[in-house]
Amino acid sequence: MKQVSNSKCPKCGSKTFITMPNRYDCLRFVNGEFQVEKSEFRNEKERIFCRECGAEIDVNTTFRHKTIILRKS
């Protein structure tokens, strides 16, 4: 099956995207040392941005249409 979905930012054509800073791994200080606590991937309020131009992706619509859709500001 041929992939026809758009995997690039509609605005600038970038193929790389980032999540919010608070989606990165969290550290916890446990028993005298730092332990990496992997952030769990939840369905709620996932926010994704274009790495190049910073446009926010409309995650729900993107998943539904299987193509990158920007959030309307």
Ligand SMILES: [Zn+2]
């Ligand atoms: Zn972009």
